[in-house]
Amino acid sequence: MTGKPYYIKNFVSKELLSWKDIEKLIQSKKVETINKNQEKLNYDVKDKRKDSLIITGAKNYNLDFIKIFEYLLLKDNLKAKDWDVHVYVSYKDGKSFKKHNDQAINYIIQCQGKSRWIVENCFDVILDKGDLIYIPYEWYHQCIPLTKRISISIPIWN
8 A cells, every 4th residue: 555645643652762762772773963954964962952863773672663563564555675763853943854755655653742744735734642644655745843852754665
């Protein structure tokens, strides 16, 4: 299934990631930043509290990530060649990417805070803790962090 984007309120009721988890992930995974010009750069520890962070390679950090991935494959009748979990962290003045599309199917789950998601020709929604959106392959979208936030993206390549 690639289908149309969708939104599920309160998809997850438990806490998937905390701010303490972010500190651990920063120490052990690949980290990049999104600066005020919406460019992806290599991580520099001095930027930690002003730019947004992207932590990749996190799919094995939490067993719940694997369970969610397996559930989503069944729910949407998907096959996967590969997948990952990318963690997006925005602090007080964090930025995100301009409108873009991805070469993967993406599920986004809001773990902490609030983000506005605009999926072109489909919806404009505020994600709260536990909410999920599905963005099919190559659909244009944009995230605008509204508060200090943590969200995960589950990209699936098939």
